[in-house]
Amino acid sequence: MEKTIRVLVAKPGLDGHDRGAKVIARALRDAGMEVIYTGLRLTPEQIVQAAIQEDVDAVALSILSGAHNHLLPRVVDLLKEENAFDDILVLGGGVIPDEDIPGLKEKGIAEIFTPGTATQVTIDFIRNNLKK
Amino acid sequence: MDLYNGLLNKEKRAIARMISLVERNDSEALEVLSRLYKFSGNAHIVGITGPPGAGKSTLTDKLAKNLRKEGKKIAIIAVDPTSPFTGGAILGDRIRMNKLSTDPGVFIRSMGARGHLGGISKATHAAVKILDIAGYDYIFIETVGVGQSEIDIVKTTDTVIMVMVPGLGDDIQALKAGIMEIADIFVVNKSDRDGADRTKVEIEMMLDFSCSQWRPPVTKVIATIDKGIDELLANVSEHKDYLVSSGAFLSKRILNSEAEIIGLIKDKIIDRIVNASSNKNDVKMYAERVAKREIDPYTACAKLLSKSVKEVNDGEGKKN
Ligand SMILES: Nc1nc2c(ncn2[C@@H]2O[C@H](COP(=O)(O)OP(=O)(O)OP(=O)(O)O)[C@@H](O)[C@H]2O)c(=O)[nH]1
Ligand SMILES: [Mg+2]
Numbered sequence: 001m002e003k004t005i006r007v008l009v010a011k012p013g014l015d016g017h018d019r020g021a022k023v024i025a026r027a028l029r030d031a032g033m034e035v036i037y038t039g040l041r042l043t044p045e046q047i048v049q050a051a052i053q054e055d056v057d058a059v060a061l062s063i064l065s066g067a068h069n070h071l072l073p074r075v076v077d078l079l080k081e082e083n084a085f086d087d088i089l090v091l092g093g094g095v096i097p098d099e100d101i102p103g104l105k106e107k108g109i110a111e112i113f114t115p116g117t118a119t120q121v122t123i124d125f126i127r128n129n130l131k132k
Numbered sequence: 133m134d135l136y137n138g139l140l141n142k143e144k145r146a147i148a149r150m151i152s153l154v155e156r157n158d159s160e161a162l163e164v165l166s167r168l169y170k171f172s173g174n175a176h177i178v179g180i181t182g183p184p185g186a187g188k189s190t191l192t193d194k195l196a197k198n199l200r201k202e203g204k205k206i207a208i209i210a211v212d213p214t215s216p217f218t219g220g221a222i223l224g225d226r227i228r229m230n231k232l233s234t235d236p237g238v239f240i241r242s243m244g245a246r247g248h249l250g251g252i253s254k255a256t257h258a259a260v261k262i263l264d265i266a267g268y269d270y271i272f273i274e275t276v277g278v279g280q281s282e283i284d285i286v287k288t289t290d291t292v293i294m295v296m297v298p299g300l301g302d303d304i305q306a307l308k309a310g311i312m313e314i315a316d317i318f319v320v321n322k323s324d325r326d327g328a329d330r331t332k333v334e335i336e337m338m339l340d341f342s343c344s345q346w347r348p349p350v351t352k353v354i355a356t357i358d359k360g361i362d363e364l365l366a367n368v369s370e371h372k373d374y375l376v377s378s379g380a381f382l383s384k385r386i387l388n389s390e391a392e393i394i395g396l397i398k399d400k401i402i403d404r405i406v407n408a409s410s411n412k413n414d415v416k417m418y419a420e421r422v423a424k425r426e427i428d429p430y431t432a433c434a435k436l437l438s439k440s441v442k443e444v445n446d447g448e449g450k451k452n
Contacts, residue, residue: 003156004155004156004219004244004246025222026222029220029222031220032219032220033220034220034223034244035220036223036226037222037223037224037227038226038227039227042230045233045234049233049234050226052144052145053144053147053148053233053240053241054148054240054242055145055149055151082145083145084145
């Protein structure tokens with residue numbers, strides 16, 4: 001049977017709204033993926049445990065708070081602690097300055113999607129970079 | 133990943149991977165499941181159903197938290213039967229349960245319907261077994277009450293909790309036929325709203341007409357503030373005791389197993405007759421002829437059946 005791609009969409013951090021996360025959640029659903037939507041204000045620990053229990057292929061984190069340099073690598077580190085990083089793609093989205101992107105990629109974040117990126121780009125990226 | 137030992141050792145990653153594999157009918161995972169089946173049967177399986185937005189997830193979250201205080205291990209399967217045709221789905225039940233995610237004694241899994249009509253699929257049955265083997269004391273299955281899924285949920289669970297909200301009024305009348313037989317426990321959630329007492333009375337009045345041995349309790353609850361959850365848990369354990377003392381526990385599980393076996397046989401037959409690549413075109417061809425009135429559907433069915441039975445017999449003969 002064909003594999004259904006599963007993606008956890010979360011918006012960690014303490015700030016505001018989850019509009020961006022909802023947009024990407026809907027786009028991934030319309031592309032035939034199963035989106036586990038966890039809403040606002042999750043901690044990296046909650047995200048990683050949810051990702052493991054849901055056995056997702058990717059974790060897509062929408063971040064507006066400027067805490068990306070802390071939150072994104074933290075999710076990667078926790079996944080590594082659980083031996084799950086080899087299976088799960090970590091993606092970031094939101095207002096992230098260009099100069100921070102190379103550092104984040106070095107720390108294991110597969111790709112960063114800044115505002116204005118067409119949702120199709122994200123969909124294609126997930127499809128073409130699945131780890132398992 | 134060593135699924136067999138991983139599952140025996142109750143590792144969350146192995147549990148999670150097993151569920152993904154059975155969802156796509158992976159034969160290796162199903163083989164592991166049949167070898168470990170003997171270790172299942174200890175969990176109490178509770179279905180939580182009711183209209184969209186009734187507070188099922190909030191309630192499940194609170195039930196789980198209270199049972200955790202007693203040291204019970206809890207698994208939750210949240211089924212969304214309403215996915216559209218694309219196969220994609222947004223599964224949002226975890227939103228109400230995020231704090232449970234990091235509890236080592238809790239496992240939460242969201243499942244889409246994947247084109248399966250009516251909520252509780254074969255994969256849900258398999259996921260229940262996996263979580264049972266993994267030693268969870270209670271397995272909650274949340275599903276929106278939409279027709280078929282309500283009936284399916286009975287065939288998968290020991291206790292069904294029907295979540296209602298104040299002011300359903302006429303809806304209760306309309307739902308009556310369907311829900312009366314399947315619910316073991318009624319909850320009037322959102323009892324902070326007007327009309328909770330009236331809704332409770334209306335449900336009680338309908339129950340007066342029922343003549344089954346077990347009279348479903350009707351409990352008012354405010355899930356958001358954890359009010360009435362103790363009483364509801366007492367209802368669950370009373371129902372469990374009733375099932376055991378009346379002998380209904382085993383007879384219900386036998387009925388469930390019967391339904392499951394029949395379901396599996398149906399799937400296999402459909403796989404062989406309808407989905408088999410050699411027959412796909414035949415089905416299409418007959419469909420066209422039936423539509424054009426060149427042949428009737430009963431004859432078409434008989435022809436496909438007899439052709440496939442012959443193929444199956446030939447195939448089995450070769451294997452043995
Ligand atoms: N006033 C009030 N609101 C509640 C209560 N329980 C849940 N809610 C709210 O009802 C809304 C829906 O709750 P959920 O737990 O998501 O309901 P659900 O039945 O799981 O919803 P679906 O899975 O989408 O069908 C949320 O906004 C809850 O906060 C309650 O006892 N009182
Ligand atoms: Mg829900």
